Amino acid sequence: MDPFIRALIAVVGAERVLSDPADMAPYLTDWRGRYRGVARAVVCPESTGEVAAVVRLCAGHEVPIVPQGGNTGLCGGATPGADGEAIVLALGRLNRIRDIDADNNTIVVEAGCTLAAVQTAAVEAGRLFPLSLASEGSCTIGGNLSTNAGGVQVLRYGNTRELVLGLEAVLPDGRVWDGLRGLRKDNTGYDLKQLFIGAEGTLGVITAAVLKLYPAIHQRATAWVAVPDPVSAVHMLGLMRRHCGDRVTAFEIVGRSALDLVLAHIPGSRDPLLGRPEWSVLIELSDPAESADTRTLLEAALSHAVDEGLACDAVVANSLAQASALWALRENISEAQRLEGVSIKHDVSVPVSRIPDFLDRARQRLTQMWPDIRIVAFGHIGDGNLHYNLSKQAAEANAAFVGRTSEANRIVHDLVASLGGSISAEHGLGQLKRDEILRYKPAVEMELMRSIKRTLDPQGLMNPGKVLDVTVRAGRAN
Numbered sequence: 277m278d279p280f281i282r283a284l285i286a287v288v289g290a291e292r293v294l295s296d297p298a299d300m301a302p303y304l305t306d307w308r309g310r311y312r313g314v315a316r317a318v319v320c321p322e323s324t325g326e327v328a329a330v331v332r333l334c335a336g337h338e339v340p341i342v343p344q345g346g347n348t349g350l351c352g353g354a355t356p357g358a359d360g361e362a363i364v365l366a367l368g369r370l371n372r373i374r375d376i377d378a379d380n381n382t383i384v385v386e387a388g389c390t391l392a393a394v395q396t397a398a399v400e401a402g403r404l405f406p407l408s409l410a411s412e413g414s415c416t417i418g419g420n421l422s423t424n425a426g427g428v429q430v431l432r433y434g435n436t437r438e439l440v441l442g443l444e445a446v447l448p449d450g451r452v453w454d455g456l457r458g459l460r461k462d463n464t465g466y467d468l469k470q471l472f473i474g475a476e477g478t479l480g481v482i483t484a485a486v487l488k489l490y491p492a493i494h495q496r497a498t499a500w501v502a503v504p505d506p507v508s509a510v511h512m513l514g515l516m517r518r519h520c521g522d523r524v525t526a527f528e529i530v531g532r533s534a535l536d537l538v539l540a541h542i543p544g545s546r547d548p549l550l551g552r553p554e555w556s557v558l559i560e561l562s563d564p565a566e567s568a569d570t571r572t573l574l575e576a577a578l579s580h581a582v583d584e585g586l587a588c589d590a591v592v593a594n595s596l597a598q599a600s601a602l603w604a605l606r607e608n609i610s611e612a613q614r615l616e617g618v619s620i621k622h623d624v625s626v627p628v629s630r631i632p633d634f635l636d637r638a639r640q641r642l643t644q645m646w647p648d649i650r651i652v653a654f655g656h657i658g659d660g661n662l663h664y665n666l667s668k669q670a671a672e673a674n675a676a677f678v679g680r681t682s683e684a685n686r687i688v689h690d691l692v693a694s695l696g697g698s699i700s701a702e703h704g705l706g707q708l709k710r711d712e713i714l715r716y717k718p719a720v721e722m723e724l725m726r727s728i729k730r731t732l733d734p735q736g737l738m739n740p741g742k743v744l745d746v747t748v749r750a751g752r753a754n
């Protein structure tokens with residue numbers, strides 16, 4: 277047996293070192309099936325101590341490490357490369373809720389806890405952990421932190437970065453950094469946790485975190501609203517906030533073709549409105565006060581929106597089941613697209629005010645090039661974040677079209693950049709956008725990122741080939 281594998285087994289036990297191809301297979305392909313990798317082994321530690329021992333061992337043998345949580349990432353960040361040198365460090369067994377301090381409004385969780393498990397633990401303590409993504413049953417807190425995940429409540433609570441008070445991480449040399457402080461005020465130097473958040477596993481392994489909790493929600497109201505166009509959607513967001521303040525928790529836009537895909541592929545889906553509107557928004561208000569009447573508030577705001585010509589038609593959910601059905605239409609878009617087949621995907625952000633401009637100009641430029649293009653646009657318009665996916669109307673024309681991804685990227689990403697936006701709003705860079713980002717980030721910013729990488733990971737063993745355009749292996753030139 278390979279002595280390195282034998283050493284891994286000595287640390288975590290034989291049953292938690294997978295080296296049989298069939299056992300490893302689920303860890304070697306990403307959620308979309310776009311990336312396939314090869315690994316020396318998949319290692320499943322159960323404690324921070326075991327993670328540290330495995331990382332130390334890898335440092336000693338110069339073996340690269342690909343951290344993996346729920347493997348729901350959309351940029352190939354958790355999939356190893358094709359050279360078969362790396363191990364996949366699968367963190368799903370590191371899944372204890374270590375502590376809940378209801379008075380401090382904090383929860384301490386290990387990296388492999390699923391997001392849904394953390395949400396449930398918060399509810400059981402009479403609190404809310406507000407991060408919410410369609411993948412929450414499978415994605416892990418470690419993955420959420422490492423990608424700085426966004427989701428549907430960023431508008432009210434911020435993205436993952438804003439929900440973290442403290443962090444524990446294993447550094448690339450195997451040392452453990454215990455930064456698990458549950459403090460809202462701590463001005464004692466650099467905020468190191470922020471380095472690991474959004475680093476996509478390139479600077480170390482996150483093993484635990486102190487997360488912020490919020491008051492539990494007692495009243496909620498949800499509506500599906502047809503809007504004349506995206507400009508009206510943006511103005512309606514302003515109107516909702518004027519009328520409902522911070523209770524506006526979610527504000528999502530769904531284009532007609534995105535909704536049509538869900539209606540076609542997800543059994544039990546129903547179009548909530550007649551008239552097949554080209555654009556709809558899904559709005560949710562929520563309030564911790566038991567006495568709050570969010571439904572009346574939402575209806576009043578919607579009636580103002582209709583009066584001002586910002587909304588054409590609306591349905592307000594009458595029950596939890598109806599609200600869930602409306603949410604399912606939004607949350608099943610990614611799955612419906614997967615079932616429909618390949619497409620060219622973009623996860624972009626621009627200032628909220630520039631969204632209509634982006635949608636107009638992108639459509640114009642893309643249809644000039646490909647008159648039969650199908651644009652599937654939807655997403656977190658309240659955060660200026662759109663998922664903007666392209667395919668051909670005829671399925672058989674699609675495979676060839678996907679071969680022209682870089683031409684489509686050039687149109688979409690150049691436009692985003694010209695509007696002051698970002699080519700990766702919430703999914704990260706991973707392998708997918710590692711090279712693309714070089715065109716858009718200032719050279720100085722890339723060089724700062726490389727310096728941080730070299731300082732923390734001089735051997736270049738942490739998730740090589742992801743995020744940064746260089747490998748920083750010891751003794752090798754960049």
Ligand code: FAD
Binds near residue numbers: 346348409414428610
């Ligand atoms: P993985 O996919 O396992 O890993 C993601 C990255 O993090 C990789 O680079 C990996 O190396 C690194 N990593 C994982 N764990 C650790 C760790 N403990 N320490 C260091 N590095 C680590 N994302 C959004 O932001 N918003 C959405 O609304 C959203 N919706 C989605 C809907 C669907 C249906 C799907 C499939 C995905 C969606 N995603 C969304 C993307 C994905 O769920 C998130 O990126 C999520 O945060 C990834 O978590 P994960 O545990 O699956 O991470």
